[in-house]
Amino acid sequence: xxxxxxRRVALTLIVxxxxxxxxxxxxxLSPGDPAVQMLPATATEEQxxxxxxxxxxxxxxIIQYFMYLGNxxxxxxxxxxxFNMDCGALILARLINTAKITIIGVLIALIxxxxxxxxxGIKRGTAVDTAATAFALCGQAMSPVWLCLLMIxxxxxGLKWLPTQGVGTWKHMVMPSLCVGxxxxxxxxxxxxxxxxDVLQEEYITATRARGISKFVVYVKYAFxxxxxxxxxxxxxxxxxxxxxxxxxxxxxxxxxxxQLTVTAISSRDFQLVQSILVVVAIIMVLCNLLVDILYTFIxxxxxxx
Amino acid sequence: MSRKDFIxxxxxxxxxxxxxxxxxxxxxxxxxxxxxxxxxxxxxxLSNRLLEPEWFSxxxxxxxxxxxxxxxxxxxxxxxxxxxxxxxxxxVVIITTLIGLVIGLLAGYYGGVMDLMLMRVCDIMxxxxxxxxxxxxxxxxxxxxxxxxxxxxxxxWIMVARVVRSTVMTIRNSEYIKAAIVLGIPNYKxxxxxxxxxxxxxxxxxxxxxxxxxxxxxxxMSFLGLGVPAPAPSWGAMISDGREYIATAPWVVIVPGIxxxxxxxxxxxxGDGLNDIMNPKNKD
Numbered sequence: 252x253x254x255x256x257x258r259r260v261a262l263t264l265i266v267x268x269x270x271x272x273x274x275x276x277x278x279x280l281s282p283g284d285p286a287v288q289m290l291p292a293t294a295t296e297e298q299x300x301x302x303x304x305x306x307x308x309x310x311x312x313i314i315q316y317f318m319y320l321g322n323x324x325x326x327x328x329x330x331x332x333x334f335n336m337d338c339g340a341l342i343l344a345r346l347i348n349t350a351k352i353t354i355i356g357v358l359i360a361l362i363x364x365x366x367x368x369x370x371x372g373i374k375r376g377t378a379v380d381t382a383a384t385a386f387a388l389c390g391q392a393m394s395p396v397w398l399c400l401l402m403i404x405x406x407x408x409g410l411k412w413l414p415t416q417g418v419g420t421w422k423h424m425v426m427p428s429l430c431v432g433x434x435x436x437x438x439x440x441x442x443x444x445x446x447x448x449d450v451l452q453e454e455y456i457t458a459t460r461a462r463g464i465s466k467f468v469v470y471v472k473y474a475f476x477x478x479x480x481x482x483x484x485x486x487x488x489x490x491x492x493x494x495x496x497x498x499x500x501x502x503x504x505x506x507x508x509x510x511q512l513t514v515t516a517i518s519s520r521d522f523q524l525v526q527s528i529l530v531v532v533a534i535i536m537v538l539c540n541l542l543v544d545i546l547y548t549f550i551x552x553x554x555x556x557x
Numbered sequence: 558m559s560r561k562d563f564i565x566x567x568x569x570x571x572x573x574x575x576x577x578x579x580x581x582x583x584x585x586x587x588x589x590x591x592x593x594x595x596x597x598x599x600x601x602x603l604s605n606r607l608l609e610p611e612w613f614s615x616x617x618x619x620x621x622x623x624x625x626x627x628x629x630x631x632x633x634x635x636x637x638x639x640x641x642x643x644x645x646x647x648x649v650v651i652i653t654t655l656i657g658l659v660i661g662l663l664a665g666y667y668g669g670v671m672d673l674m675l676m677r678v679c680d681i682m683x684x685x686x687x688x689x690x691x692x693x694x695x696x697x698x699x700x701x702x703x704x705x706x707x708x709x710x711x712x713x714w715i716m717v718a719r720v721v722r723s724t725v726m727t728i729r730n731s732e733y734i735k736a737a738i739v740l741g742i743p744n745y746k747x748x749x750x751x752x753x754x755x756x757x758x759x760x761x762x763x764x765x766x767x768x769x770x771x772x773x774x775x776x777x778m779s780f781l782g783l784g785v786p787a788p789a790p791s792w793g794a795m796i797s798d799g800r801e802y803i804a805t806a807p808w809v810v811i812v813p814g815i816x817x818x819x820x821x822x823x824x825x826x827x828g829d830g831l832n833d834i835m836n837p838k839n840k841d
Contacts, residue, residue, distance in 0.1 A: 262680065269681030273690075281697045392821035394773050396780045396796050397814030400803055404811075408804045488683070495688035499777050503800070513689065514781060517696040525693055533684040 259544070263537050270533040271323065274526040275316050281522045284308075288332045288520075323530065333521040341524070342509065342531050349497055349508035352424060356432030357493070364439035365479075371440065372447025372478070373470060383440055390437025395496045399430045399503040416505035427504045431497055435489055439482055446478040453477075476550070483550060487543035491536060566834045573830025579823030583816075587643060590636035601627035622812045625795070626802055631812050638790035639816065641702065645785075646771040648706050653713035654764045658756070660714065661721025666729055666748055676722070679715045687712045688774055695783045705784055709771060720763045724756045758835040766828035769821035776817055792817050 278285075286302040287294070294302075303309055307318050322329070328338035371383035406426060407415040413422050450456065451474055459469050498510035505511070509528065516524040567573055602624075622631040664675040682690070691708045698704045728734060729752070737747050778784035779793025787794060792813040799809030 262677070265677055266680045266684050269677065270684055273681065273685070277693055277697055388822060388825065389818065392769065392818045392825060394776045394793070394796070394814065394817050394821075396777060396793065397810070397817060400796065400800060400810050401814065404803055404807055408807075491683070491686035495686040495777075498688060498692075499780060502781065513692070517692055517783070520696070525696070529685060529689070529693065532686065532689060536684045536686070 259541065263541060266537055267530075267533060271320060271530060272316070274529040275319055277529070278522045278526045279312065279315075281520070283520060283522075285523065289330075328527040328530070329523045331516070331521055331524040333516065333519040333524065338524050338527040342512070342527060345507060345509045345512045346531070346535075348418075348506065349494075349501070349510060352427045352431050352500075352506065352508065353493055353497065355424060355428040356430070357435060358432075359428060360432035360436035360439060364436045365443065368440040368443025369447055369470065369475060369478070371444040372451065375448060380444070383444060387437040387441035387444070390434055391441070393434070395430060395434070395499045396503065398433055399426070399500055402426050402430060403503075416503070418507060423504075423506075427500055427506050430500045430504075431493060434496065435493060438485075438489070442482050442485070443478060446481050447474060450474045450478045480547075480550065483543060483547055487536075487540040490539050494532060494536075563834065570830045570833050572826045573834060576823050576826030576828070576830050579819065580827060583639065583820055583823065584643060587636050587639035590633070590640070596630035596633045601629055623806070623808045625798060625809045626806070627798075629790075631795075631809060634790035634795060635792070635813055635816055638785075638792050638795060638813070639820070641785055641789065641791055642772055642775055642820070645702065645706055645709070645775055646768055649709040649713055649771050650764050650768055652706070652710040653767070654717050654760060656710065656714040657717025657719075658721055658760060661718040661756070662725055662748060662752065664718070665722040665725025666744070666752060668726070668729070672722070675718070679718060682712065682715050688777055691774065691778060692781060692783050695778065700783050700786050702785055705775065705778065709774060713767065713771065716767060717760060717763050720759050721756050724759050725752055728752055728755050762828060762832045762835060765824060765831055768824040768828070772817065772821055772824070 284299070284303075286299050286306055286308055289306070290298055290302055307315055310318070326339065328342065330336075331338050331341055334341055367383050367386075371380040374380055403415050403426070406413045413425055414420075417423055456469060456474055459473050460466070494510070497508060498513055500506070501508045501510040502514050509532070513525070513528050516522075516528060622635065624630055625634070660675050664672040687709075690712050694708045694711065695704055698708070734747060734751060737751060775784055775791070776793035776796070779791040780797040782794075782797070784793055785791035795813040796810050796817075799806065799813075803810055
């Protein structure tokens with residue numbers, strides 16, 4: 252077990268190492284001189300040269316990379332010239348905002364999709380099933396951009412219930428959270444429905460029913476536990492989609508999260524910030540996947556950790 | 558599966574038929590649009606600014622779905638934009654399938670160090686959300702249709718590679734491949750004659766299922782201004798342009814949104830239909 256965990260951690264480190272290389276190369280390929288960006292527009296040639304020297308831009312790329320890696324290991328994510336502050340603090344503040352809407356969105360999605368998917372799978376072929384399937388199919392085919400605007404059209408323009416954008420009250424969080432959770436909700440509904448159908452055909456379900464245990468207990472206690480497994484497996488990969496979706500969603504609702512920060516960093520060509528965001532996102536993704544793998548061994552006793 | 562069997566299953570799958578019919582209809586409309594489009598998709602005519610949809614009151618000669626904020630006909634832009642979206646998604650799917658096929662075959666067949674290295678590359682790419690990596694690369698390379706195809710290909714091959722790899726690994730361990738190796742048949746022959754035919758079905762299914770996602774990613778990128786450059790129409794950009802006028806002229810946003818949903822639905826249907834037909838696990 253310990254050996255397997257160590258192996259998994261080693262692989263995780265390799266992945267993170269690879270991501271830092273991608274982030275480094277991307278920034279070095281980006282147009283514009285980072286030294287010029289750091290200085291006011293009135294800077295003289297000499298000041299720029301000094302800055303280049305101070306930032307280590309005159310060193311060979313390989314040295315520059317290791318300098319960058321060294322800073323990263325010290326927890327220094329660099330300086331954002333656009334926001335004129337430390338990338339680390341900036342990203343952390345924005346990350347908390349993104350986490351808020353993502354967690355609420357995912358919770359709402361699970362509250363809706365778990366019963367919906369289970370009922371659709373149990374009552375296969377009924378009106379509930381048809382409605383759930385239609386919802387799931389449309390939900391996955393919707394562009395997040397369009398979904399957000401549709402919600403604004405209904406809840407802000409039409410019903411005037413919710414503000415179109417910004418931060419402040421709980422009302423501001425409703426639409427961004429719903430949009431973040433929407434496609435995840437439809438995916439879980441669809442997968443849970445089909446895995447529920449598969450599980451209900453297993454012999455152990457018939458056997459449990461034959462022992463006189465009530466239908467409800469069989470569904471919730473025995474079938475659900477196995478039907479949820481495929482969803483746990485994909486939830487790690489889904490995080491990427493959630494984060495990607497949040498870029499568009501935060502942009503539309505003007506929600507100051509990591510997604511909006513990314514778009515701002517890119518449009519203002521603040522590549523130091525882009526670089527740090529890439530690394531932070533990769534760390535989050537890798538840690539979550541690791542968590543999912545560990546979680547999986549606890550719920551499914553049949554698989555061993557590897 | 559015999560050819561006859563295949564056709565019989567194809568006819569039986571409603572998903573497949575609906576998906577295929579939908580895609581053919583949309584593709585024909587988009588690609589034949591120059592034959593019947595009445596308006597210029599990029600020329601603005603300010604007297605028609607945010608003109609309401611005329612539906613079919615003037616036949617095809619009117620602005621069926623109205624005009625956008627620059628007085629351009631929404632239907633014309635929709636059809637021309639659809640052509641770009643479909644072409645981009647199609648090129649990307651072809652490229653990613655080829656790359657994924659080669660990498661998956663190599664990793665799955667040879668295993669060992671080759672597998673270890675190629676799969677780590679996959680892991681690294683998967684640690685970054687597709688859209689994030691794509692917009693970063695476009696920000697560096699600049700926005701153009703070619704760059705869009707390159708970026709989506711760079712990020713898209715992993716799925717195919719993983720599917721191919723796992724299929725190949727199962728085949729690799731079967732008796733007849735071991736026998737072929739013992740007989741001294743060269744590796745390239747085994748790969749082409751014995752292994753490749755077995756991965757065709759899963760690859761076709763994965764590629765079809767990837768289409769919808771590609772179109773949605775492309776739309777998101779165009780929305781963020783990092784996709785198809787203006788003034789050329791694209792659905793994502795159309796939705797983005799209509800955003801400010803959503804209260805007064807909702808059709809500018811609703812029409813491309815519905816089109817996007819229909820295309821993705823059609824591809825998802827086709828993918829699921831093909832899965833039903835080709836997957837040997839699904840008996841009828």
